[in-house]
Amino acid sequence: MDGPVISDAVNIASRFQDLTKIYHTPLLITEQTYLKLADPLQYHLRVLDVAKVKGKSTVVTIYEVYDADSAESVILKDQTRDDFEVGFVLYHSGEAQDARLLFENVLHVHASDKVAQVYLERCNDQLSTLPVTSTILIVDDVLENVSILFEVLTNNNFEVLVADSGEATLQVIQYEQPDLILLDVMMPGIDGFETCR
Secondary structure, three states: OOOOOOOHHHHHHHHHHHHHHHHOOOOEEEHHHHHHOOOHHHOOEEEEEEEEOOOOOOEEEEEEEOOOOOHHHHHHHHHHHHHHHHHHHHHHOOOHHHHHHHHHHHHHHOOOOHHHHHHHHHHHHHHHOOOOOOEEEEEOOOHHHHHHHHHHHHHOOOEEEEEOOHHHHHHHOOOOOOOEEEEOOOOOOOOHHHHHO
């Protein structure tokens, strides 16, 4: 019988080797390795991505080690690291518009930054799939709920309509056709189920 045993570390290393081709970078390390470095500041590092490794349920944070880059590239990546890492956080928080501006700033300084190019392309892809404006109708008789939802949705560029009852909802939809209705179930008068019907 031939029964090779492949450890978890080998599995992760194999998956990350594939990521080096996507990002055009020769050396990636995991957060676990990063945390075990005696002095991370002696290396040129930046956070690169979060990835879910096949066969595992948790996501792994990946760092790029760019000490082996040309001297010019190291200097430019150091200069743009703050913009890059804030762009990374914004992109992974769903703020592609703001992230795109930061990756454009990075590329303005360091045009050949392959990782920034990948992220800029991702931002553009994400933004091209979003509708120009979507309208959401909030139906709830609890003012606090409406206020929270209204703030979150308007901050994310949705047009928001509000109704405080089933009856008001039926009147609103005669004049407006929302793309989505967030409908409370328990309301005075016509409840959410009846309003939906």
